Amino acid sequence: MIIQKECELMTTQQMKCFMAVASCGSFTTAAEQLFLSQSAVSYHVRSLEKEYGFALFERDSHGVNLSPAGESFYRAMLVISEEYLSAIDRARHLQKRDDHQIRICFACPTSSSMMGKILSRIAAVTKEAEFTLINRTYYDTMQPVLTGEADILLTYPGFFREGLDLSKKKIASAYTTCLVSPNHPLSRHRTLTLPELAEHTFILPELQNAKIEFDHVYRWVQKNKAEGLHVDSSPQTLDQAQGLAAAGRGVIFVHTLESEYQRNIDGLVGIPMVDIPPTPFLAVWNSSTLGRTGTELIKMFEI
DSSP states (O other): OOOOOOOOOOOHHHHHHHHHHHHHSOHHHHHHHHTOOHHHHHHHHHHHHHHHTSOSEEEETTEEEEOHHHHHHHHHHHHHHHHHHHHHHHHHHHHHSOTTEEEEEEOOGGGHHHHHHHHHHHHHHOTTOEEEEEEOOGGGSHHHHHHTSOSEEEEOGGGOOTTSSOEEEEEEEEEEEEEEOTTSTTTTOSSBOGGGGTTOEEEOOOOHHHHHHHHHHHHHHHHTTOTTOEEEOOOSSHHHHHHHHHTTSOBEEEEESOOSOEEEETTEEEEEBTTSOOEEEEEEEOTTTOOHHHHHHHHHOOO
16 A cells, blocks of 8 residues: 655745746856845755655756656646636635626627626616626636626526536526518517428528527427427528528527517527527626626525
8 A cells, every 4th residue: 555645835935946946947047036045045945856756856066957746746837826816816816806896797799688698687787787798609708707807797507617616696588589581480579489480491500609599499409309390500600590491491599588479580580489488598607706796696696
C-alpha cells in the first residue's frame, strides 16, 4: 500500500521564486528581478523541493535547467498563476461594480421575442437597475456566470450543467408554437396536435444554435409518432427559414412565453402545439458574486 504524504501549500514567495528562476534560468537574475538576495531565492526553491520530494532544477557549471518533474510542475503553475491573477481581477471588479448594475447572459437568437418579454418583466420589477446583456453560444453560456463576468444566465434546462456551484430557478414556461404561412393548409387551426402535422414539412435551419434549440422538439415530435413529418434543413439562416415558411413550404417550431393563439409573427401565423409539454426556462446565478439588486430580482422572479 502506498501512503501519499500530505504536502503544505506553497507560499506566494515560494511561487514567485520558483517561477522567476524557471523563466530566466538563473538564480542570480531571478534574485535581481525580485529584489531579493540570491541566498533567499535559493532557500525558497530548496524548501519547495524538500516539501514536495522532487528536484525542480538540474544544476551544473553552465547554470540551471528545469528537471523533467520541474518542467511538468512549471507548466501546471503557469495555468494556476494565470487563474490566480484572473481571480484577483474579478474580485476587484466586483468590489468596484455598481450594485445597481445587472449583467445578464443569454443565448437565444431564435427566441428573441421570448427574451424581449422576459427582459421587459425584469425591468418592470427593478426600475432603478441598469442592464448589460452578454450574448454567448449555447456551448459557453455557463462560463460567464462561473467566472463572475455575468450575474444571471437565462437558459433552458438542457444547457444547465449539474454539479456546479450555481443556483437555478424556473422563471418561465416556453411553449412550442408552429409558424406557418397564412396560405398554409394548417393556418386556419386555432391549435395543433402532432397527428395534424402528418405529411407536412418541418423547416430546420442549419444554423447551429437553431438546430440545438429545436432539434429536441423535433425528436420529441418523432418519438410521439407525428407520422410523415418531413424535414427541410436546406436554409442556412433563420431569415431563409422564415422565407420558406412564408412561401408555404413548411412549418417552423419556435418557443414563446404564451400558450394562447398568436397571429402576425413576422408575417406568419403562430399556432400553439397543445400536445408538446412546455419547456421550463431558467435563471441561473452564482450566489457568491450576485449583488444586492440581483438577489432581490431573483426573489421576485415568478414569471
